[in-house]
Structures are given as structure tokens and as C-alpha cells.
Amino acid sequence: MKENIPENANEHCPGAGSEEAGKASACDGCPNQSACASGLGRQVDPDIESIRNRLSGVRHILLVLSEVFLIITVNFVLQVALLDVDICGPSLARMLGVQDEAVHESADGWSKVFIDDNLSVMSIAFLLQEKNDAVIWRGPRKNQMIKKFLMDVDWGELDYLIIDTPPGTSDEHISIVQYVQQTGSLDGAILVTTPQEVSLQDVRKEVNFCRKTGINIIGVVENMSSFVCPCCFAITPLFPKTTGGAEIMCKKMSLHLMATLPLDPRMAACVDSGEDFLGENADSPLAKAYFSFDHLLHHRRRSHVRQLDISSVTMGTKLRRVVITGIGIVSPFGVGKKVLFENLVANNYALQFDSKLKAVLGRVPETESESSLNLSEWKAAGQMRRVSRGSMLAMVAAEEAIQDSGLQKSDFAEMGVDVGMGIADLELIVEAGNLIKDGKPHKVTPYFVPRILTNMPAGNISIRYDLDSYGMRGPSLSSSTACATGLNAIGDASTFISMGRVERMIAGATESCVNPIAVVGFQRLRALSSSKSCPFDSKRDGFGLSEGAGLVILESLDSATKRGAKIYAEINGYGVANDAFHLTATSEDGIGAALSMKRSIDEAGFDLSSITYVNAHATSTPVGDSAEARAIASLFPGVAVSSIKGHIGHTLGAAGAIEAAVVAMCIKEGIIIGNVNLENTDITSDIRLLMKAETWSSGRKALVNSFGFGGPHATLCMSEYLES
Structure with a gap:
């Protein structure tokens, strides 16, 4: 500049x-x-260094010249802050319902006003004593105030700082550009116009201003391009496009027309009343235009758009496509993905009634059959006393996943691990407690602490593959979110890859607590069934407690295609939420499930109608299954739904990982698994409960749900891999 x-x-x-x-x-x-x-x-302005330090945690800065309301609805699923420096008339505070807020100072500086967990705002309006007061700052005082916002506000860690400026090319633009551009964080500007020539003239000046000052123009949005009747949704012209509107202007000036947004009077009414326009009027042409604009920005962000110059970003935004290239599973059907998938397709079930514990349980078989768990190698190496059973199951699954992926030892160096476990080795804890109680603390195994740590499956996998100096030396993570653990691990790992932090990850979860302690604990909660696991059936009375492990190899698409790997499915979106309701019960309205599913769809950029299958968390509990069905129907009426917990029971922390792996195989093979033990249902929500496996020939886009005690909800959005 x-x-x-x-x-x-x-x-x-x-x-x-x-x-x-x-x-x-x-x-x-x-x-x-x-x-x-x-x-x-x-x-040199001595304050520039202070501004640079304040903005050091901000990864991207966008200018919006003219109206700003269109972008505050965009769901970046990122940390976003809005700065309103429109001295001509700061309106963001009113539009966001925080016009009565004031600037609060802390030891770190001025504090932003939070609208949501990931959306905050700072506005000149917060400095006015009355909301209708005029802003009469001019010249140096105005510039000093803008500088103060940049220098004194505690911006913290942000993915995007979006700065609202007034129309035209006033002092605000010059000051902002002068201060911000020297920090090196300004990505560009979005210009907003209306079809009227008087507005287009302002935008032409803005274009000239941007080009003279070296600001990248991301694109143009035409606001109030037409009028939407609030009664019949008929769209009619609002302003005469005497010179062709934004479309002709963009063609002549070689600009990208990003969106044309109609005027819906209900938007203004919702703003005035503090209501959510998009949530209440999703069928409005304006709402659909917003969603399309959101999708466009999301697509631009994921596709290394050069105008935003985000090719080097390593945090905060989905940049790279992520695919599944390997699967490893241990389940009550045995060891291996093949034995599980074949039994699921055949609608078999692996649970057995334990007469001593009076519960239906799913143990990994240890017989002489080929698919059974063989621990002889572990016993011979003395590993049985060093690692928990959960870690062993995870390492067995990891072995299959790595072999299935075709990865070589040289690929491990840039590989990370995210393997979770929900519950520690309860029997070992009781054993150690009894030894201490009996005065024999010296007999407590020295491996006690390593065996009960829930991150040890991840650690053991990393260390096990330290072959010829090729260890898994990427991130080593371990989720522990009760029954959402496995899906959180895969979702978090895929996010790490998409952000460019690591090239590939092995991710999933393991669980092994089919023992009297865990059984009694869940029985006291009245969570277990004494007959059968039957999701969505009218006689469901609890789940069957099971053990198992599910791990997948996740890779960036570039990595997978470069080495010619087979691809099971692509991970498109990841949504998380909490229903904030109860320690062990789910909210009957299904709000947590609805939020996590919607957020995964938002991140994927898919239309709700494109989802053709939902793998439900459904654990065969009366309230839980009904609440989830209600949430699914609210977003995807008539969609195909099934749960494999009738087949293999509830593997707790490992459930989401195993189910994500199964859905990936379903996508690859073109088959949807049905529900087992479903004879009569009391579910009245508009979903299609599958009675058996069926062909899945096209439109293979699916969701996988996992929910846990304490309220965590996770949803993974997956689809068939397509090159484009």
C-alpha cells in the first residue's frame, strides 16, 4: 500500500x-x-507495533464496505469477531441485540461483547451514552478512536476479524487500511451494493480505492436486488436497474459477483425484535440466498481460493479434503472388519445373556476360530501385565487398519494418533484398592498407573510402530467424552488434517469394561437390558454392554491420491454440541442431536435434503431413541435410519468409531445396514426405519451420531468420494 x-x-x-x-x-x-x-x-507511527501485537492472534481480516448484515449470519464454525467502525451510523449492535452494552475494561484491555460462543462484536455504539446519540467525531479524533479499537481491544485468538465500514471511501477506510495493512493480516474486501446507479457509483469509487491501496477485492454482493412478498414469496423488482445493476458492473470491472440478495421485510422485523430470521424463515428466498452465500464462502475457503491468500493457513479453517483409507475393527463378532460387516448385512446379532450377571453382554470371542481374538502373542511377550485390555484391542484394530491402508513404515513419521477410551480398567483399580486395604501395597503392579490412563491406547499405538526409527511422531491425542469418544476422536483428527497440522492420522476408540463392576454400575442406572438390545422397538428397555475397538486411517486427499490408496469415503463435516440437560439422560426434545447434526451439515455445505441415511446413536433406551428420532425427523423427514447396537450392543466409547467405520464400508459397498430385533415400533417421528440391509445405489451421503453421558453430542457427515 x-x-x-x-x-x-x-x-x-x-x-x-x-x-x-x-x-x-x-x-x-x-x-x-x-x-x-x-x-x-x-x-513511523509508534502505535503500529502495538496494533500489530494486538492483532497477532487474528489469522484473517476482512473489510466489508457498506452494509454488513449479510455476513454476520454466515456460519464459519470458527472464532469470528465483528468490528463496527461505521461512524456514520453504527448499526451492528442494534442488529445483534446488544445495543445496551457498554465497553468493559479489564487488565487485558477492552473486552469484546459475545453474541455466541464463537461470535463477538465491538462497536462504536458501545461508546454512546444513548443509543440514538449522533456520532460527531471528526478528523484526528475519529482516526484516534479507530486506532484505539485496534490497539486497545483484547481481540485474543480469532480466525476472522470482520470490519464493517460505511459506504464510499471516507476517513474510516483510509484509517483502517493504513493501520491494518501494515500488520500483514488484511485478506481483502467484500463490496456491497444495491441495483441503483447511485449505489453503484459508490462501489466504483470503492473499487478504485481498493486498487489504489492494494486491497484484494474478494467479490461484490448485490443487496436488495428484488422484493420478496412476505405472504406468497413472489419475487418482483425493487429498484430499476438503469445501468444493469451489479452484474453488468462486475463484468465491466472484472469483479466476482458473489451473491444477489432479495429484500424480505421480515428480516427487518426480526432484527427489530431480536429474532432469528434464518431459523424462523428458512423457506424465504432471502434465507436460501444467505445459505447459498454461506456455501460459496465455505467452498472458497476449502478450495485454496487465491483471492483470500489462505494457502498457508495452518489453523482455524477447513482447507483440505479428508478421506478414510484404512479400517480396523474388533467387535463381539470377532476380529476384523470383514466378519463384522458380513454379519451386519446378514442381520445377525452377537449378544449373549449372562445368567450370573443377569445382563445381555457382547464380549469379543476368544475361541479357536479364525476371527477370534488371539492373545497368545501378547502373553508370550509379557504384554498382558503391562497394558490394559482396552489398549490390546486398540492395537489389534490398529494393525488391521494400517495393513488395510497400505501405508509403509516411512509414512509413519508424519502420522498422528487420536485414540480415545471412555472408562479405565475398573477391575485393576479394585484389585489395587483391595491390596492396599489388606496391607499389601507392595503387590500393586508398577504398571498400575499406565494401565488406567485413558490416553494409553493412543500412546501404545504410537510406540508399537516405532520401527526402524519410523515412529508415529505426529500429534498424540486422546478423546474421552463418554459414549461420544470415538466419533469425537475421528472428527478432531479429521479437523487436524484439514487444517494442515498433520498429513494423516489413525483415529478412533476402544473400550473393554464388560466386567461385574461396570455391569452393576450400569444396572444401578437402569441402563442395561436383561433381554435384548432392540433400538426403536416398542419393547426396548436398555442396551447390551459390549467391548470392542474401531480405528480408521484418515488422510488428506492429496496424500491418499498421491500414493494410490483406496478410498472408503470422504469426511465432509463434523458437528459437536451439548444439550446441557442432565448427567445421564438426554433432553426429550433432542436439541443436542439436532444441533450437532445441523452443524455437521453446515460445515459440509450440503443441503439437508441430500442426506440419504443416518446411522443413529440409538442405544435401545425408551427416551433416548425417541428423542433422537424426533431430532432426525426435524431435519431430514423420511430419511433412512438404523442403529447397529441391536447387532453388537453398546461398546460405549468405541461405539462412534466402530459405527463410522461401518458407514464408510456401507458407502464403499453401496449397502445400508438395517435394524435387528425391530418388530414393532412406537416411534411416530417421520423417519424410515430399515428392517434389513438394502442397496444404496446413489446419493451416498450419511450422518453418524454419537452421544454421551454429560451431554456431549457429535455428528460426522460422510459421503462417497468424488473427484470434483
Whole structure:
């Protein structure tokens, strides 16, 4: 940028901070020539370094020239802050329902006002004593106030800082650009217009301003392009496009027209009353236009759009496509993905009644059959006393997943691990407690602590594959969110890859607590069935407690295609939520499930109608299954739904990982698994409960749900891998 261009400067001003200031031929006749020639304009503003430090945690800064309300509805699923420096009329605070807030100071500076967990705002309106007060700051005072917002607000860690500026090219634009561009974080500007020529003239000036100052123009949005009747949704012209509107202007000036937004009077009414326009009027053409605009920005962000210059971003935004290239499973049907999938397709079930514990349980078989768990290798190596059974199941699943993926030892160095476990080795804890109680603490195994840590499955996998100096030396993570653990692990790992933090991950979860302690604990909660696990059936009375492990190999698409790996499915979106309702019960309205599903769809950028299958968490509990069905129907009426917990029971923390792996195989094979033990249902919600496996020939887009005690809800959105 040419530094410090005065508002009344000549056409080709070199900038007051330039060595040519006041001396170049372009300066002849300029009213600022004498002042510029004095050299005062070349003095470095000492506050720039303070601004740079304040904005050091902000990854991207966007300017919006003119109206701003269109972008505050965009769901970035990121940390976003809005700065309203429109001194001509700061309106963001009113539109967001926080016009009565004031600036609060802390030891770290001025505090932002939070609208939501990931959306905050700072506005000049917060400095006004009355909301209808006029802003009469001018000249140096105005510039100093803008500088103060940048320098004194505690912006913290942000993915995007979006700055609302007034129409035209006023002092606010010059000040903002002067201060922000020197920090190196300004990505560009979005220009907003209406079809009227008077508005287009302002935008042409803004284009000229951006090009003179070196600001990247991301695109143009035409607001109020038409009128939406609030009664019949008929769309009619609002303003005459005497010069062709934004479309013709963009063609002539080589600009990208990002969206045309109609005017719906209900938007203004919702803003005035503090209601959610998009939530209440999702069928409005304006709402649909917003969603399309959201999808466009999401697509641009995921596709390394050069205009935003985000190719080097390593945090905060989905940049890379993520695919599943390997699967490893241990289940009550045995060891291996093949034995599980074949039994699911055949609608078999693996649970057995334990007469001693009076519960239906799903143990991993340890017989002589080929698919049974063989621990002889572990016993011979003395591993049985060093690691928990959960860790062993995880390592067995990891072995299959790695072999299935075709990864070589040299691929491990840039590989991370995210393997979770919900419950520690309860029997070992009781055993150690009894030894201590009996005065024999010296007999407590020295491996006690490592065996009960829930991150040890991840650690053991990393260490096990430290072969020939090729260890898994990427991130080592471990989720523990009760029954949502496995899906959280896969979702978090896929996010790490998409953000560019790691090239590939092995992710999932394991669980092994089919023992009297856990059984009695769940029985006291009245969570277990004494007959059968039958999701969505009218006689459901609880789940069957099971053990198992599910791990998948996740890779960036570039990595997978470069080495010619087979691809099971693509992970498109990941949504998380909490129903904030009860420690062990789910909210009957299904709000947590609805939120996590909607958020995963938002991140994927898919239409709700494109989802053709939902793998339900459904654990065969009366309230839980009904609440989830209600949530699914509210978003995807008539969609196919099934749960595999009737087949293999509830593997607790491992459930989501196993089910995500199964859905990936379903997508690859074109088959949807049905429900087992479903004879009569009392579910009245509009969903299609599958009675058996069926062909899935096209439109293979699915959701996988996992929910846990304490309220965590997770949803993974997956689809068939397509090159485009």
C-alpha cells in the first residue's frame, strides 16, 4: 500500500510516507505538497507495533464496505469477531441485540461483547451514552478512536476479524487500511451494493480505492436486488436497474459477483425484535440466498481460493479434503472388519445373556476360530501385565487398519494418533484398592498407573510402530467424552488434517469394561437390558454392554491420491454440541442431536435434503431413541435410519468409531445396514426405519451420531468420494 494517502490527494499520489512525497510530478498543485515535502509523513507511527501485537492472534481480516448484515449470519464454525467502525451510523449492535452494552475494561484491555460462543462484536455504539446519540467525531479524533479499537481491544485468538465500514471511501477506510495493512493480516474486501446507479457509483469509487491501496477485492454482493412478498414469496423488482445493476458492473470491472440478495421485510422485523430470521424463515428466498452465500464462502475457503491468500493457513479453517483409507475393527463378532460387516448385512446379532450377571453382554470371542481374538502373542511377550485390555484391542484394530491402508513404515513419521477410551480398567483399580486395604501395597503392579490412563491406547499405538526409527511422531491425542469418544476422536483428527497440522492420522476408540463392576454400575442406572438390545422397538428397555475397538486411517486427499490408496469415503463435516440437560439422560426434545447434526451439515455445505441415511446413536433406551428420532425427523423427514447396537450392543466409547467405520464400508459397498430385533415400533417421528440391509445405489451421503453421558453430542457427515 502507498502509505498515508490524504483524502484530498491528487490522482497518482505516491503517499505521504513515500520518499517521493511532495517531490513527484503527481504532487504538483496538490494542497498537501508542502506538508508532504517536509518529511513528517515518513515518520513511523509508534502505535503500529502495538496494533500489530494486538492483532497477532487474528489469522484473517476482512473489510466489508457498506452494509454488513449479510455476513454476520454466515456460519464459519470458527472464532469470528465483528468490528463496527461505521461512524456514520453504527448499526451492528442494534442488529445483534446488544445495543445496551457498554465497553468493559479489564487488565487485558477492552473486552469484546459475545453474541455466541464463537461470535463477538465491538462497536462504536458501545461508546454512546444513548443509543440514538449522533456520532460527531471528526478528523484526528475519529482516526484516534479507530486506532484505539485496534490497539486497545483484547481481540485474543480469532480466525476472522470482520470490519464493517460505511459506504464510499471516507476517513474510516483510509484509517483502517493504513493501520491494518501494515500488520500483514488484511485478506481483502467484500463490496456491497444495491441495483441503483447511485449505489453503484459508490462501489466504483470503492473499487478504485481498493486498487489504489492494494486491497484484494474478494467479490461484490448485490443487496436488495428484488422484493420478496412476505405472504406468497413472489419475487418482483425493487429498484430499476438503469445501468444493469451489479452484474453488468462486475463484468465491466472484472469483479466476482458473489451473491444477489432479495429484500424480505421480515428480516427487518426480526432484527427489530431480536429474532432469528434464518431459523424462523428458512423457506424465504432471502434465507436460501444467505445459505447459498454461506456455501460459496465455505467452498472458497476449502478450495485454496487465491483471492483470500489462505494457502498457508495452518489453523482455524477447513482447507483440505479428508478421506478414510484404512479400517480396523474388533467387535463381539470377532476380529476384523470383514466378519463384522458380513454379519451386519446378514442381520445377525452377537449378544449373549449372562445368567450370573443377569445382563445381555457382547464380549469379543476368544475361541479357536479364525476371527477370534488371539492373545497368545501378547502373553508370550509379557504384554498382558503391562497394558490394559482396552489398549490390546486398540492395537489389534490398529494393525488391521494400517495393513488395510497400505501405508509403509516411512509414512509413519508424519502420522498422528487420536485414540480415545471412555472408562479405565475398573477391575485393576479394585484389585489395587483391595491390596492396599489388606496391607499389601507392595503387590500393586508398577504398571498400575499406565494401565488406567485413558490416553494409553493412543500412546501404545504410537510406540508399537516405532520401527526402524519410523515412529508415529505426529500429534498424540486422546478423546474421552463418554459414549461420544470415538466419533469425537475421528472428527478432531479429521479437523487436524484439514487444517494442515498433520498429513494423516489413525483415529478412533476402544473400550473393554464388560466386567461385574461396570455391569452393576450400569444396572444401578437402569441402563442395561436383561433381554435384548432392540433400538426403536416398542419393547426396548436398555442396551447390551459390549467391548470392542474401531480405528480408521484418515488422510488428506492429496496424500491418499498421491500414493494410490483406496478410498472408503470422504469426511465432509463434523458437528459437536451439548444439550446441557442432565448427567445421564438426554433432553426429550433432542436439541443436542439436532444441533450437532445441523452443524455437521453446515460445515459440509450440503443441503439437508441430500442426506440419504443416518446411522443413529440409538442405544435401545425408551427416551433416548425417541428423542433422537424426533431430532432426525426435524431435519431430514423420511430419511433412512438404523442403529447397529441391536447387532453388537453398546461398546460405549468405541461405539462412534466402530459405527463410522461401518458407514464408510456401507458407502464403499453401496449397502445400508438395517435394524435387528425391530418388530414393532412406537416411534411416530417421520423417519424410515430399515428392517434389513438394502442397496444404496446413489446419493451416498450419511450422518453418524454419537452421544454421551454429560451431554456431549457429535455428528460426522460422510459421503462417497468424488473427484470434483
